[in-house]
Amino acid sequence: MLFQFNAQNQKKFEELLSHYPTKVAALLPTLWLVQEQEGNISFEAMEVVANLLDVSPAHVYSVATFYTMYHLKPVGKHHLQVCRTLSCALMGSENLLEHFKNKLKINEGEVTPDGRFSLCAVECLASCGTAPAMMVNETYHENLNVQKVDQILKELK
Amino acid sequence: MNAPKKQLVLTNRVGIPDSHTLAVYQKTGGYSKALSKTFSQTPDGVIEEVKNSGLRGRGGAGFACGMKWSFVPKNTGKPTYLCVNADESEPGTFKDRLLLEKDPHQLIEGIIIACYAINCHTAYIYIRGEFDLSYKRIHKAIEEAYAQGILGKNVLGKNYALNVYIHRGAGAYICGEETALLESIEEGKGQPRIKPPFPAVVGLFGCPTIINNVETLSALPFILSEGATAYKKWGTEKSPGTKLFSVSGHIQKPGVYELPLGYSLKKLIEENCGGMTAGKKLKAVIPGGSSVPILTAKDVETMMLDYESAIAHGSMLGSGGVIVMNEDVDMVWALKNLTRFYAHESCGQCTPCREGTGWVDKILYRMLHEGGTNEDLNLLTDISHNMMGKTICVLADAMAMPVLSYIKKFPDDFRNHFRRTGSSPRAKVI
Numbered sequence: 171m172l173f174q175f176n177a178q179n180q181k182k183f184e185e186l187l188s189h190y191p192t193k194v195a196a197l198l199p200t201l202w203l204v205q206e207q208e209g210n211i212s213f214e215a216m217e218v219v220a221n222l223l224d225v226s227p228a229h230v231y232s233v234a235t236f237y238t239m240y241h242l243k244p245v246g247k248h249h250l251q252v253c254r255t256l257s258c259a260l261m262g263s264e265n266l267l268e269h270f271k272n273k274l275k276i277n278e279g280e281v282t283p284d285g286r287f288s289l290c291a292v293e294c295l296a297s298c299g300t301a302p303a304m305m306v307n308e309t310y311h312e313n314l315n316v317q318k319v320d321q322i323l324k325e326l327k
Numbered sequence: 328m329n330a331p332k333k334q335l336v337l338t339n340r341v342g343i344p345d346s347h348t349l350a351v352y353q354k355t356g357g358y359s360k361a362l363s364k365t366f367s368q369t370p371d372g373v374i375e376e377v378k379n380s381g382l383r384g385r386g387g388a389g390f391a392c393g394m395k396w397s398f399v400p401k402n403t404g405k406p407t408y409l410c411v412n413a414d415e416s417e418p419g420t421f422k423d424r425l426l427l428e429k430d431p432h433q434l435i436e437g438i439i440i441a442c443y444a445i446n447c448h449t450a451y452i453y454i455r456g457e458f459d460l461s462y463k464r465i466h467k468a469i470e471e472a473y474a475q476g477i478l479g480k481n482v483l484g485k486n487y488a489l490n491v492y493i494h495r496g497a498g499a500y501i502c503g504e505e506t507a508l509l510e511s512i513e514e515g516k517g518q519p520r521i522k523p524p525f526p527a528v529v530g531l532f533g534c535p536t537i538i539n540n541v542e543t544l545s546a547l548p549f550i551l552s553e554g555a556t557a558y559k560k561w562g563t564e565k566s567p568g569t570k571l572f573s574v575s576g577h578i579q580k581p582g583v584y585e586l587p588l589g590y591s592l593k594k595l596i597e598e599n600c601g602g603m604t605a606g607k608k609l610k611a612v613i614p615g616g617s618s619v620p621i622l623t624a625k626d627v628e629t630m631m632l633d634y635e636s637a638i639a640h641g642s643m644l645g646s647g648g649v650i651v652m653n654e655d656v657d658m659v660w661a662l663k664n665l666t667r668f669y670a671h672e673s674c675g676q677c678t679p680c681r682e683g684t685g686w687v688d689k690i691l692y693r694m695l696h697e698g699g700t701n702e703d704l705n706l707l708t709d710i711s712h713n714m715m716g717k718t719i720c721v722l723a724d725a726m727a728m729p730v731l732s733y734i735k736k737f738p739d740d741f742r743n744h745f746r747r748t749g750s751s752p753r754a755k756v757i
């Protein structure tokens with residue numbers, strides 16, 4: 171089925187257009203809205219967005235792939251994003267990432283077979299003072315260690 | 328200079344419960360004296376006050392704020408825009424997130440002051456995609472401000488209209504660069520533009536545009552309400568006022584510290600932050616976010632936290648992200664962590680940056696895994712020189728300058744890898 175905004179998001183989309191003097195300027199927020207509704211951004215949805223904003227599908231594709239937070243493929247119900255940049259690395263984020271890989275038996279960029287978890291390493295989350303840090307979907311978890319991480323995984327099940 | 332007894336300009340409300348709400352903001356003096364002083368002057372008068380305060384941009388470059396505003400051409404017949412840079416992604420920096428989460432109304436009041444000064448009626452807050460709580464708080468704060476007539480058609484009943492919109496980023500460090508930020512709003516892909524023309528003249532949608540950092544704008548309510556002279560009480564002659572420092576790494580009490588500029592870096596580490604963890608010795612400090620040259624423990628002895636002292640010590644104040652490393656850190660490993668970051672975040676437009684970041688990263692990878700040679704150091708130096716001053720934006724320089732500084736200041740760490748064949752114990756680099 172062709173992608174379509176639901177009624178509520180259609181309204182939000184129209185509101186978004188009113189924020190800018192051009193249509194294409196609403197591209198980033200429109201892609202966010204697609205992801206909010208669908209969980210990820212399919213190629214079909216990009217074509218629909220291109221139509222809505224009067225740009226080419228290639229333009230939408232080049233923008234969607236420029237950013238790390240747009241999911242072009244489905245991610246797990248709990249998307250684990252572990253910071254690997256210097257302040258977190260100094261505080262042991264390498265071990266955390268290894269721990270996740272061993273425990274969930276997946277690599278970075280993969281989803282567990284039951285669709286529950288996906289794992290990726292990300293760059294500095296602006297949580298360096300409470301390192302190591304990670305995000306589960308939109309939520310920050312800070313001052314992590316292996317025990318804490320196990321507790322978080324348990325609670326997410 | 329002594330440590331401040333109480334918080335000063337930017338973080339006064341941080342410890343107060345519900346500091347992010349309009350009620351608390353107004354109860355603690357917000358949207359009152361600063362705005363009445365703003366609207367009782369001409370826009371040029373406001374620019375003059377900010378110029379007098381000596382406030383310098385806190386996004387990294389340290390450019391004089393009032394001066395930048397005065398570059399906006401008048402009577403172009405085009406609208407003027409303000410873009411708030413809330414894309415904070417410089418490794419080691421987490422101060423804007425604090426201001427967004429704890430005091431969003433202070434930022435909005437700063438936005439109103441800036442917009443009035445540059446005759447702007449539309450502001451966009453470009454906020455980092457990962458900042459969910461910040462986004463919710465600033466979104467709610469904007470709603471509250473509209474509902475009270477603080478934003479909208481008639482700001483505080485005056486004949487002055489101002490709309491503020493939020494534009495969410497989606498995970499790309501480069502969008503913090505001001506022209507990439509404009510591209511990200513206008514067309515979607517955050518690739519920096521060649522300057523000149525500068526955004527103040529040709530910016531968003533081809534119109535005059537000012538881009539300011541969250542911390543810069545958050546200082547404006549104080550400056551307008553208490554005056555430039557009160558602000559200049561703190562800091563040094565060339566670096567007046569206070570600044571937020573984000574401290575992380577092997578330190579007892581990491582966190583965000585508001586300090587008068589010119590404060591001793593050594594004192595910040597030893598006193599404010601309680602010294603090193605686990606009784607270890609200090610080895611190196613990055614004083615201004617990952618994009619600035621590194622300091623040795625000896626440099627730390629004498630460096631003051633102001634723009635001039637940082638330069639005199641061969642580094643820069645940048646974003647004020649202070650990363651502290653102890654004696655156990657292999658500086659080749661630390662540098663490799665950062666080169667991966669820059670190779671990942673290069674937008675790919677310029678060959679010296681796209682290729683150079685990748686090559687440097689690969690050479691360091693090889694050094695960690697297979698050992699290195701003196702030839703590698705020459706190659707790293709050569710590539711770095713070929714990256715500097717040759718690209719559209721300064722991301723290339725932001726990696727090349729640190730690389731040169733690590734080689735210069737910690738040559739033994741590199742040489743340690745020469746004698747070895749096979750993987751080093753710290754080769755695991757994620």
Ligand SMILES: Cc1cc2nc3c(=O)[nH]c(=O)nc-3n(C[C@H](O)[C@H](O)[C@H](O)COP(=O)(O)O)c2cc1C
Nearest residue numbers: 384385386412414415416503504505538539540543
């Ligand atoms: C690669 C790169 C990344 C940057 N990231 C940020 C950022 O995340 N936040 C920010 O305020 N400034 C950032 N800057 C600096 C901006 O280009 C710009 O100087 C600043 O937003 C201007 O505001 P100010 O004058 O108030 O400091 C970055 C610059 C470069 C070259």
Ligand code: SF4
Nearest residue numbers: 674676677680718720
């Ligand atoms: S220097 Fe690098 S990040 Fe900046 S425009 Fe060129 S390729 Fe892009």
Ligand code: FES
Nearest residue numbers: 253258295297298
């Ligand atoms: S380095 Fe991990 S949050 Fe900054």
